[in-house]
Amino acid sequence: MAQTTVEGIEGVLAKVGQHLGHSDWLEITQEQVNQFAEATHDHQWIHVDVERAKRESPFGGPIAHGYLTLSLVSALSAQIIEATGFRMGVNYGAEKIRFMSPVPVGARIRASATLDEAKQFEGGVQMNLGITMEIENQSKPAMVASILFRRYV
Template identity: 55%
Template sequence: MAQTVFDGIDEVRAAVGRHLGHSEWTTVTQEQVQTFADATGDQQWIHVDVERATAESPFGGPIAHGYLTLALTNLFLPQVVDVQGISLGVNRGTGKIRFPAPVPVGSRLRAGVELVAVDDVAGGIDTTMVITVEREGSDKPVCVVESLSRYLA
């Protein structure tokens, strides 16, 4: 993995339309799924009941929560992009989020990042990056999200 490093917001502006790279692979564990379930209260059996999910679910075993997969973008994005020479960078939210395919526990995931838009704001820029989370061995992404950030000079 080679991190894309920008020195200031002018370099970010110049990169619109570029694919910025991929994160490292990470494995989704049942422990992570259970911790997420405990933190959010989403104890649906397809996530936390290994025996039942293996016997009854159409996925053949437990799967990660979609929002756990989304949360992993906070792990992946800084592995791909580093904006230096700024006073502050903050998450502004998300645009469209999709979960095209499930994430079976034990899957290895990574994310690709594309910078699709930069808009000028007072003192800095707003960016839109499309983060595509992929599962090793699958042609279909497991999460695609428009990540919105603000960088102040």
């Protein structure tokens, strides 16, 4: 269940500037990394060759793809905010994405979200969520990004 529920366009607009909450922690497994590598055809050894990554990587072992971290935003943000009173919603894009720190396989991450901006358009509202992907027990985040979602009435 989402931590923050907003009803309709007015409910979204009322939350601008507010921190909306955190998702649950999610462990990043080697299986997830391998499946992402298969899906994206990105088999760089720092992600999929565990032994080589332990020997040669400056990270001490395999790390998640940055785009794997980014791709989890949709699912994790759904744990944070639920927008009701809309017939549908879509991901509209991303801005200002920065991968700040690698996510080691076995680490747990979570999303933190702030509603930075909301703009009404004909037929709905566009939300700009400031997303920080945190790594458990690390001060530096894995990723920061501005993610755009549209909801249609």
